[in-house]
Amino acid sequence: MNLPLIIRAEEHSEKIAIATTDGSFTYRDLLHTSSQIATNLLQNTEDLQEKRVAFLIPPGFEYVATQWGIWRAGGIAVPLCVSHPRPELEYVITNSGASIIVAHPDFEGILRSLPPQASLAEEHNLRFILTSETLPSNIARLPEVDITRRALILYTSGTTGKPKGVVTTHQNIQAQVTSLNTAWEWTSNDRILHILPLHHIHGIINVLTCALWAGAECHLLSKFDAETVWRRLGDGNLTLFMAVPTIYVKLITAWENASKERQKIMSEGCAKMRLMVSGSAALPVQVLEKWQTISGHFLLERYGMTEIGMALSNPLHGERLAGYVGKPLPEVEVRLVDENGLVSAGTPGEIQVKGPGVFLEYWQNPEATAKAFQDGWFCTGDTAVIENGSYRILGRMSVDIIKTGGYKVSALEIEEVLRSHPDIQECAVVGVADIEWGERVCAALVLQGSQPLTLESFRSWAKERLAVYKVPTQILIVEELPRNAMGKVIKPTVVELFK
Ligand code: AMP
Numbered sequence: 001m002n003l004p005l006i007i008r009a010e011e012h013s014e015k016i017a018i019a020t021t022d023g024s025f026t027y028r029d030l031l032h033t034s035s036q037i038a039t040n041l042l043q044n045t046e047d048l049q050e051k052r053v054a055f056l057i058p059p060g061f062e063y064v065a066t067q068w069g070i071w072r073a074g075g076i077a078v079p080l081c082v083s084h085p086r087p088e089l090e091y092v093i094t095n096s097g098a099s100i101i102v103a104h105p106d107f108e109g110i111l112r113s114l115p116p117q118a119s120l121a122e123e124h125n126l127r128f129i130l131t132s133e134t135l136p137s138n139i140a141r142l143p144e145v146d147i148t149r150r151a152l153i154l155y156t157s158g159t160t161g162k163p164k165g166v167v168t169t170h171q172n173i174q175a176q177v178t179s180l181n182t183a184w185e186w187t188s189n190d191r192i193l194h195i196l197p198l199h200h201i202h203g204i205i206n207v208l209t210c211a212l213w214a215g216a217e218c219h220l221l222s223k224f225d226a227e228t229v230w231r232r233l234g235d236g237n238l239t240l241f242m243a244v245p246t247i248y249v250k251l252i253t254a255w256e257n258a259s260k261e262r263q264k265i266m267s268e269g270c271a272k273m274r275l276m277v278s279g280s281a282a283l284p285v286q287v288l289e290k291w292q293t294i295s296g297h298f299l300l301e302r303y304g305m306t307e308i309g310m311a312l313s314n315p316l317h318g319e320r321l322a323g324y325v326g327k328p329l330p331e332v333e334v335r336l337v338d339e340n341g342l343v344s345a346g347t348p349g350e351i352q353v354k355g356p357g358v359f360l361e362y363w364q365n366p367e368a369t370a371k372a373f374q375d376g377w378f379c380t381g382d383t384a385v386i387e388n389g390s391y392r393i394l395g396r397m398s399v400d401i402i403k404t405g406g407y408k409v410s411a412l413e414i415e416e417v418l419r420s421h422p423d424i425q426e427c428a429v430v431g432v433a434d435i436e437w438g439e440r441v442c443a444a445l446v447l448q449g450s451q452p453l454t455l456e457s458f459r460s461w462a463k464e465r466l467a468v469y470k471v472p473t474q475i476l477i478v479e480e481l482p483r484n485a486m487g488k489v490i491k492p493t494v495v496e497l498f499k
Contacts, residue, residue: 003071003145003170005213006031012188012215018061019219025061027215030068033061036135037069038142041100047143048075050150054098056080056089056107059198059220062131064208066102071151071170074143075100078153078165081199084467086110093126096153096165096363100127147171153363154201156306157410159381159398165363166306175356176205176309177213179329184240184275184300184316188215192240193232195224195247201306202280202406207242226254234262234269241270242277244406245284248291248299249436255294263294270295275316277302280406281438282393285322301325303393306408308332308378309357312391324390331355334391335377336384345386348394352377399491402431403438407469411491414472417465418443421458423451428481428494429472442498443472446480453477474498 001007009017013028025033041048053075057063063079070077078096080089089110093101103111108130147170155163168176180186192211196203211218219238221228229251232238243251255266270276276297278288283301292298303325304310311334314326328334335342336349343349354377361369372379381401383394396403400411411429418427425448431439447453455475462471482493 001144003147004174005170005209006068006072008213008215015188015215016217017212018064019217020060021222022060027212029061030065030212033065033135034068034072035139035142036137037066037102038073039136039138039140040129040133041069041073041075041102042140042142044140046141047145048073050074050076051100052076052078052096052098052153053100053102054078054080054093054096055102056082056111057102057104057131058082058106059194059222061220062104063198063220064212064218066131070102071145072142074145074149076150076153076167079199079204081197081467082107083197083469085464087465088467091162092155092165095155095162098126100129102129102131105130105132145170147174150360152204154199154204154306157401157408157413158368159400159410159412160368161410161412161416163410163413164365164368167360167363169360172309172357172359173205173209174213175331177209179331179357180206180210180310181214182330183313184210184277186210186214186216186240190214190216190239190274191237192216192218192242193229193238194218194220195229195243200280200407201304201309202242202244205309206277206279206304224250226250230254230258230262230266233273234265236269236272238269238272239274240276241273242279244280245278245282245287246405246437248278248283248287252287252290252294267294267296270297273297275300279304279310281403284435287435288322298322302329303351303382303391305380305382307359307372308353308355308380311351311353311380314390321388321390324387324392325384326390332357336386337374337377345389348383348385350397351380351382351384351391351393353380354378399430399495402429402441404431404441404469405437407467409441409470414441414443414466414470417462418445418472420465421461423447423449423453426481428489428491430491430495430498432474432495432498440474441470441472442474442476442495444476444478444481444494444497446478 009027016024017027017030018025053070151170153165278299279302302313312325314320333354338349381397384391414429426446428444432442434440482490
């Protein structure tokens with residue numbers, strides 16, 4: 001039996017699946033190219049047997065065909081982030097134990113760094129495939145992949161240093177996708193504009209896979225650009241849009257800077273859509289209100305996480321509450337727990353989640369996996385309260401988790417990198433509240449030696465080692481860090497220093 005996602009695609013074969021600036025591709029194209037890619041990956045073997053295949057491809061048809069090719073060959077897809085510097089890419093490749101890398105030629109350089117640095121592929125004994133290579137014309141017999149097998153590893157930051165690989169099976173993904181397809185009433189007539197990163201759950205599951213499961217059209221932009229997005233929204237032929245609050249803030253700014261005439265076209269385009277969604281970070285009520293005046297849409301806010309898919313959502317029909325994330329989605333069980341056990345409505349507690357969409361494990365980390373569950377419930381580390389029958393997110397339980405522009409980053413991971421700077425003796429990284437970014441990454445630094453440190457030189461040093469969204473936007477040079485009696489840095493006090 002083929003994977004259900006493939007069987008469903010066969011039912012829509014003449015419909016457009018992916019539209020990009022390079023052209024439109026039907027479900028038939030996607031099925032054909034992904035079977036060629038699967039054949040190439042298999043190289044005369046019968047089944048990749050959950051080998052990890054890392055891929056670094058910009059958003060577009062090749063990305064999607066490669067992801068499906070990996071699945072159809074029985075492999076585990078490990079998407080790499082196009083904006084990550086070499087050390088972060090290397091971490092994911094090494095940690096996942098990838099044995100094949102598929103790369104777009106634009107990224108050949110970074111993955112095969114020039115001598116004297118040995119190439120990543122050689123260092124890790126990897127098979128290296130470029131997307132520009134000719135694909136085989138004879139399609140191999142593809143393996144039967146059971147839905148209980150592992151499908152995807154996405155890297156996500158936690159409170160303990162380095163990111164962890166979140167493993168989901170085909171069954172988990174299917175549950176996450178069908179829950180959203182049902183709740184938000186996806187159909188094959190939908191057309192969604194995709195502007196989100198493709199190494200994160202929001203872009204991969206909520207937008208791309210939900211669209212393809214429904215037989216809908218997914219219009220992929222190669223990168224986010226407010227003007228281009230507004231042009232597409234203004235065309236008025238899309239039905240759905242999903243983004244993080246930071247993107248809505250950028251779109252509001254672009255709308256405000258447009259002429260009255262343009263503003264009218266932009267707003268009318270939005271009014272023709274059936275649903276606009278926000279998530280991955282708290283949506284400030286003032287952003288929601290502003291967007292409503294611009295677009296006529298009361299944004300549907302939802303809450304979810306890489307490990308669980310989406311858990312809570314405001315309703316598609318019926319009243320949506322500003323500042324609330326609604327109720328549990330279909331097939332998802334949610335409870336709130338504090339140190340005394342289950343809490344009643346009106347009392348804050350940790351969000352815990354159970355259901356078929358909850359991930360299988362942290363990759364090769366049974367200890368972290370066991371710690372993340374309590375009696376079979378996944379502990380999210382977020383607190384919420386139920387008011388008027390709707391959940392309101394109160395925040396994260398750890399100050400060391402920062403959400404910036406929809407990305408979850410670990411303060412500890414950044415601190416670890418900063419401490420390797422020759423002029424930095426000690427540091428404390430914190431998230432400082434910001435209307436556009438949700439939180440901004442800021443760093444208080446204690447220097448060693450007599451070298452002065454400028455923000456510019458510090459940031460360019462950090463950019464070579466950290467993804468751009470993890471590079472602190474502001475630094476403060478301090479004599480010493482505030483500590484409690486136990487010697488632990490008092491992060492709320494550090495946050496205050498930046499205000
Ligand atoms: P990620 O796994 O990167 O999607 O990050 C998941 C985290 O994002 C959650 O644990 C929350 O802390 C945060 N998050 C997601 N959606 C929302 C929301 N609607 N409001 C507030 N925080 C959110």
